Amino acid sequence: MKIYKFGGSSLGSAARIRKVAAIIAGARSEGPLVVVVSALFRCTDMLLESANEACLGDENYRKTFEEFDALHRNIAADLFNAEVCSDVVSAMSDELLELSDLLHGVFLLRELSEKSTALILSFGERLSARLISRFLPDGYYVDGRNLVVTDSNPLCARVDRHATEKRIQSALSSCSGVPVVTGYIAAAPDGTVTTLGRGGSDYTASLVGASLSASEIVIWTDVDGFYSADPKRVRDARVLPYISYAEAMELSHAGAKILHPFSIQPAMKASIPVLIRNSFNPDAPGTRIERDVQQEMKDRLPVTGLSSINKVVLLNLAGSGMVGVPGIASRLFSCLALHGINIIFISQASSEQSISLAINPLQAEKAKKILEAEFHSEIESRLIDPLLIRRSLALIAVVGNNMSGHPGVSAQLFETLGKNGINVIAVAQGANEMNISLVIESHDEDKALNCIHESFFLSQRKVHVFLAGTGTIAKSLLQQISGHRMNLREEKDLDVVVCGIANTRMIALNNDGIDLERWQEELRPRADDAGIEDYIRLLQERNLHNTIFVDCTASAKVAERYPELLKANISVVTANKLGMAGPETLYREIVDAERASNARFLYETNVGAGLPIINTLNDLKNSGDKIISIEGVLSGTLSFIFNELRSGGTFSEIVRRAKEAGYTEPDPRDDLSGADFARKFLILGRELGFSLEYADVVCESLVPVDCRGEMSAEEFLVRLRSVDDFYAEEIRRAALEQMTIAYAGEIRNGKASIGVKRVPLESPIAGLSGSENMVVFTTERYRATPLVVRGPGAGAEVTAGGVFADILRIASYLV
Numbered sequence: 001m002k003i004y005k006f007g008g009s010s011l012g013s014a015a016r017i018r019k020v021a022a023i024i025a026g027a028r029s030e031g032p033l034v035v036v037v038s039a040l041f042r043c044t045d046m047l048l049e050s051a052n053e054a055c056l057g058d059e060n061y062r063k064t065f066e067e068f069d070a071l072h073r074n075i076a077a078d079l080f081n082a083e084v085c086s087d088v089v090s091a092m093s094d095e096l097l098e099l100s101d102l103l104h105g106v107f108l109l110r111e112l113s114e115k116s117t118a119l120i121l122s123f124g125e126r127l128s129a130r131l132i133s134r135f136l137p138d139g140y141y142v143d144g145r146n147l148v149v150t151d152s153n154p155l156c157a158r159v160d161r162h163a164t165e166k167r168i169q170s171a172l173s174s175c176s177g178v179p180v181v182t183g184y185i186a187a188a189p190d191g192t193v194t195t196l197g198r199g200g201s202d203y204t205a206s207l208v209g210a211s212l213s214a215s216e217i218v219i220w221t222d223v224d225g226f227y228s229a230d231p232k233r234v235r236d237a238r239v240l241p242y243i244s245y246a247e248a249m250e251l252s253h254a255g256a257k258i259l260h261p262f263s264i265q266p267a268m269k270a271s272i273p274v275l276i277r278n279s280f281n282p283d284a285p286g287t288r289i290e291r292d293v294q295q296e297m298k299d300r301l302p303v304t305g306l307s308s309i310n311k312v313v314l315l316n317l318a319g320s321g322m323v324g325v326p327g328i329a330s331r332l333f334s335c336l337a338l339h340g341i342n343i344i345f346i347s348q349a350s351s352e353q354s355i356s357l358a359i360n361p362l363q364a365e366k367a368k369k370i371l372e373a374e375f376h377s378e379i380e381s382r383l384i385d386p387l388l389i390r391r392s393l394a395l396i397a398v399v400g401n402n403m404s405g406h407p408g409v410s411a412q413l414f415e416t417l418g419k420n421g422i423n424v425i426a427v428a429q430g431a432n433e434m435n436i437s438l439v440i441e442s443h444d445e446d447k448a449l450n451c452i453h454e455s456f457f458l459s460q461r462k463v464h465v466f467l468a469g470t471g472t473i474a475k476s477l478l479q480q481i482s483g484h485r486m487n488l489r490e491e492k493d494l495d496v497v498v499c500g501i502a503n504t505r506m507i508a509l510n511n512d513g514i515d516l517e518r519w520q521e522e523l524r525p526r527a528d529d530a531g532i533e534d535y536i537r538l539l540q541e542r543n544l545h546n547t548i549f550v551d552c553t554a555s556a557k558v559a560e561r562y563p564e565l566l567k568a569n570i571s572v573v574t575a576n577k578l579g580m581a582g583p584e585t586l587y588r589e590i591v592d593a594e595r596a597s598n599a600r601f602l603y604e605t606n607v608g609a610g611l612p613i614i615n616t617l618n619d620l621k622n623s624g625d626k627i628i629s630i631e632g633v634l635s636g637t638l639s640f641i642f643n644e645l646r647s648g649g650t651f652s653e654i655v656r657r658a659k660e661a662g663y664t665e666p667d668p669r670d671d672l673s674g675a676d677f678a679r680k681f682l683i684l685g686r687e688l689g690f691s692l693e694y695a696d697v698v699c700e701s702l703v704p705v706d707c708r709g710e711m712s713a714e715e716f717l718v719r720l721r722s723v724d725d726f727y728a729e730e731i732r733r734a735a736l737e738q739m740t741i742a743y744a745g746e747i748r749n750g751k752a753s754i755g756v757k758r759v760p761l762e763s764p765i766a767g768l769s770g771s772e773n774m775v776v777f778t779t780e781r782y783r784a785t786p787l788v789v790r791g792p793g794a795g796a797e798v799t800a801g802g803v804f805a806d807i808l809r810i811a812s813y814l815v
């Protein structure tokens with residue numbers, strides 16, 4: 001014998017009911033079957049709505065009732081021929097009339113007790129079972145009120161298992177045909193209608209299955225099975241082929257809505273497998289819930305799935321007078337139980353100074369009053385503090401049989417949450433080690449679910465990138481991410497998802513990732529006054545896990561926001577030097593914010609574009625070497641200019657080419673003035689531990705005096721022709737002495753200076769070509785032969801590559 005339970009989503013229309021009948025016919029050919037049904041799709045909600053409206057004196061209750069009434073009549077008209085239909089409708093009419101009278105009574109009295117609510121709600125299942133039993137060739141109606149015996153709690157009744165089993169066995173053991181049992185509804189011994197709580201039809205199915213020793217209980221629903229997390233919250237959640245009874249119980253108690261939390265227990269006790277299957281996709285294998293016997297279950301990762309309860313409140317009973325006093329916990333739990341308050345979560349530290357309880361927010365005020373009364377004298381005498389209630393919280397359960405005895409699961413869990421800036425307010429784990437429950441702020445719920453899901457390899461790991469700037473470097477970066485994304489997915493199990501792109505005028509946002517093949521088309525105009533603050537607000541509102549802000553602007557305003565981002569635990573990668581080379585106060589703020597947060601700040605491209613200069617310096621420093629001096633050429637543009645001058649080009653023309661090649665700053669005067677080079681030296685000087693401001697770098701400007709005012713880049717390049725002859729002559733004269741000229745600098749003893757220098761033709765600097773940079777580290781370890789880093793120090797491709805590498809460094813830290 002099998003038990004098939006169909007939820008409301010499977011019973012939404014005549015067409016759906018026909019599909020259900022086909023599923024039943026298939027099973028019937030294999031052996032006896034009992035069907036349990038919920039109310040038709042949305043009907044329980046309609047009944048509740050109508051009852052509430054009636055109670056408020058809102059005449060709309062009739063309209064809602066009529067909608068409910070019409071839905072059943074229309075489905076009957078569609079399912080049956082005229083003769084049968086009139087038969088079915090007349091059977092249903094008696095019940096619909098009774099329901100209408102009841103609602104009218106509520107309307108007149110303006111009173112809706114839990115008892116009358118249960119009675120009104122019972123019509124949903126009663127009418128759906130009437131329709132379906134009649135539609136099945138050998139179906140017959142069985143009223144769950146005659147089978148399931150409960151206490152008299154109307155809306156969430158406790159089942160008397162013994163009495164229920166006897167009734168089910170006597171009614172259904174030797175049934176012929178297909179009994180169609182109303183799920184969800186039950187009755188107290190005095191005949192009062194009760195219900196088993198929302199989703200209680202699953203429980204009915206499990207009770208029926210256990211009482212009849214069924215071979216399996218199949219819960220037919222509208223999804224493919226039990227997911228590793230709620231797919232509405234975790235897009236990459238996947239169907240679990242197997243889970244154990246214990247896991248299913250833990251997950252459904254902690255919010256997984258797919259199964260009524262009580263429904264596992266009867267099946268588990270009778271060792272009956274429970275299958276979750278999709279009536280919309282009957283070919284899908286679904287999820288099998290049974291004892292932990294399958295090898296697949298034993299071989300699984302430690303965490304099987306996650307679930308969450310969206311709204312809980314935390315009650316905190318605390319006080320020094322609780323320490324070592326037996327009976328406090330007993331009084332706490334007993335008085336809440338006495339008043340029917342369900343405790344979802346309990347946490348107590350070994351100090352015994354406080355006990356935290358999570359409960360349903362609807363019961364919070366009642367619970368507070370009860371506890372204040374219970375502990376009145378202790379609160380008066382200050383042995384216990386006034387009761388604290390924290391609201392807007394969510395509970396997350398991380399569940400897996402294989403977590404037990406597997407060291408490192410909680411470490412990984414808390415590390416993941418910490419790196420994403422998610423504060424854990426309370427924690428509980430039972431000694432069976434298969435459920436770690438956490439209470440967090442509810443606005444972090446989705447973020448927490450997603451990062452935990454990825455961290456335990458339940459889905460592909462992701463970083464979410466928000467890019468500022470769409471210029472030379474940003475374009476190249478987007479091209480590189482787009483080109484390499486598939487490889488990263490396949491080889492590193494990492495997805496770099498670009499969720500935001502903004503410049504000063506346009507913006508594109510998409511949590512699922514902007515299409516990088518056509519990102520320009522996704523850009524939309526921004527409001528005139530929307531600055532970088534607005535972009536940061538939007539990205540913070542999204543609150544995605546593993547978020548990295550990437551700055552490819554040359555804007556000081558953007559750089560000023562780094563501390564705020566880091567404090568919000570958002571990592572930053574920047575090509576923009578105006579943070580680390582900004583005023584020392586900003587530099588300190590950034591460094592301090594990074595230290596205080598769990599986020600990372602990487603800026604390797606600030607010096608030498610894609611060359612590993614900052615990392616090399618830090619490696620030397622961190623491994624205890626002493627830096628004596630740093631010398632070299634750190635401007636790609638200036639290097640290019642002097643390298644090209646040696647080959648005979650004209651100064652202004654070479655600057656134009658440097659700009660076209662993407663070597664220059666947005667304003668090339670930032671290169672020619674030495675400002676960009678000076679910023680790099682400032683950054684290196686600060687890395688060395690010197691307290692420096694920009695003005696401390698002695699810097700020679702190559703910008704002619706008449707080119708220093710406001711002017712367009714084009715006008716500047718034209719005016720620059722005035723110095724062409726001068727530099728041609730300088731190069732010629734130097735060559736006569738086997739020398740050349742270059743723009744280079746040195747940091748020594750905390751002093752930094754840069755400028756034009758004559759260098760011998762055979763020197764390494766004269767050997768540079770293109771936009772090459774060269775940094776010479778003379779250190780205690782590298783004294784005789786200094787350590788040299790050399791290579792292209794400017795250009796879109798290498799810079800974007802460096803930014804991308806920083807993103808990946810942060811990704812490997814985060815995920």
Ligand SMILES: NC(=O)C1=CN([C@@H]2O[C@H](COP(=O)(O)OP(=O)(O)OC[C@H]3O[C@@H](n4cnc5c(N)ncnc54)[C@H](OP(=O)(O)O)[C@@H]3O)[C@@H](O)[C@H]2O)C=CC1
Pocket residue numbers: 468469470471472473474502503504505506531532552553554555557558575576577605606608609636662663664665666793794795796799
């Ligand atoms: N070129 C190179 O080799 C290297 C460059 N860098 C650094 O990379 C950065 C980018 O350079 P590059 O791509 O050449 O510059 P571009 O001038 O080509 O692009 C700058 C981008 O930043 C945008 N922007 C400016 N201010 C803001 C703001 N407040 N909010 C959002 N977007 C803003 C601009 O938008 P809009 O178009 O609307 O003005 C533009 O899209 C610079 O800081 C540079 O120093 C670092 C190493 C090497």
Ligand SMILES: N[C@@H](CC=O)C(=O)O
Pocket residue numbers: 605606608609634635636637638663664665671676793794795
């Ligand atoms: N404009 C810069 C680019 C790298 O920072 C340079 O020329 O070096």
